[in-house]
Amino acid sequence: MCAVARIVLGITGGIAAYKACEVVRLLVRGGHDVLPLPTRGAERFVSAETFFALARRERPADPYPHLQRADLLLIAPLTAHTAARLAHGLADDVLTEAALAHRGPLLVAPAMNSAMWEHPATRANFETLRARSVEIIGPSAGELAEGEVGWGRMAEPAAIVERALALLGEQAPSTLAGRRVVVTAGGTREPLDAVRYVGNRSSGRMGVALADGARRRGAAVTLLAANLGVPAPAGVEVVQTPTAADLEREAMARRDADVIVMAAAVADYRPAAAGDGKRAKSAEPWHVELVPTVDVARALGSARDPSQVLVAFGAEQGPDGLVRKRAMLDDKNVDLVVYNDVGRFDIGFDSDDNEVTLVSRDGERLVPKAPKPAVAEAVLDEVERLLAQRRR
Structure with missing residues (x-):
């Protein structure tokens, strides 16, 4: 990439448009050629003259500068309305025309009311954009324009510019770049007979989001997939591990990875004996003896290298569950425990969202309810922090 990049900056209509002024300033200070494309809605908050003055x-x-080649198209802020137009390929203003004509990386920074962000239509639109390899930064949780506190706040200008420079190849690589990362995902199924099993409701969405996020940060990712209910991400090695024994074997074979993230719901028990065929139905009770499976997280912790980062997920219920998850740090010799409350029906199993508490020896941090890809980014940020500690 040449030292000077041509960046088209779309600004859509929302109160966060004022933050785009700082985005322009930082990009220009970095020596880049910035073409502002404010929509009519954006100009209700900040005039186009302001953006062009900051862009120098x-x-x-030329009536068609937005159709010329650009190294990056950045839209900050991106409203729910414009996100819907991008997802459906509409081109009814210069910004959406630029998006359809653009052939390079596209980075968007959503900003909107939390209820709008959480609406299923908005979620579907952003999933469509993500499937088209659109980079999405934010939103974050915080105080919103209307005085409420929740998700929907635009990412800070410095963070947006940092991500933009990374896409342009000018930023130092992620701590995960070149690292070997193993992620477990899904729920194991322990056979009762040839057709029946003991299992759980995990779809693997959280683990898949983590694997995809680590891949985008430059890691070489292996996904140990236990009966996924969602597609595995492109660009990662996928190893099928349908049972707890399969997952244990494949995880221990890769125990020297730089990072291991254990997001799968691994069965704690399995039938002591599984029938070869299908047991015929009868009026008699079926008594099944369950025996413990190997604790994969404990096994990996026992065999770990000091330079590794080990992450364990813990599904529990309520405050008492969080207390038990704190003990996992030492009991299983892991660096980070991700606690999610399975007593709630709006997050976790069978949901596109999650809310977790990150528990490390440095303290605890709540990641408020958000789509699982956003939660995955928060977990990976903490993994990178722990890796940086290892290097020091």
């Missing part, structure tokens, strides 16, 4: 350029006389 005149308003173009």
Whole structure:
């Protein structure tokens, strides 16, 4: 990538448009050529003249500057309305025309009311954009324009510019770049006979989001997939591990990875004996003896290297569950425990969202309810922090 990049900056109509001024300033200070494309809605908050002045350029006389080649298209803020237009391929203003004509990386920074962000239509639109390899930064949780506190706040300008520079190849690589990362995902199924099993409701969405996030940060990712209910991400090695024994074997074979994230719901018990065929139905009770499976997290912790980062997920219920998860740090010799409350029906199993508490020896941090890819980014940020500690 050349030292000077041509960046088209779309600004859509929302109160966060004022933050785009700082985005322009930081990009120009970095020596880049910035073409602002404010929508009419954005100009209700900040005039186009302000953006062009900060970009140190005149308003173009050419009526089609937005259709010229650009190294990056950045939209900050991105409203729910414009996100819907991008997802459905509409081109009814210069910004959406630019998006359809653009052939390079596209980075968007959503900003909206939390109820709008959480609406299923908005979620579906952003999933469509993500499937088209659109990079999404934020939103974050915080105080919103209307005085409420929740998800929907635009990412800070410095963070947006940092991600933009990374896409342009100018940023130092992620701590995960070049690292070997193993992620477990899904729920194991322990056979009772040839067709029946003891299992759980895990779809694997959380683990898949973690694997995809680590891949995008430059890691070489292996996904140990236990009966996924969602597609595995592209660009990762997928190893099928349908039972707890399969997952244990494949995880221990990769126990020297730099990072191991144990997001799968591994059965704590399995039938002592499984029938070869299908047991015929009868009026008689079926008594099944269950025996413990190997604790994979404990086994990996016992065999760990000091330079590794081990992450365990813990599904429990309520405050008492969090207390038990704190004890996992020492009991299983892991660096980070991700606690999610399975007593709630709006997060976790069978949900696109999650809310977790990150428990490490440095303290605890709540990641409020958000789509699982956003929660995955928070977990990976903590993994990178722990890796940086290892290097020091």
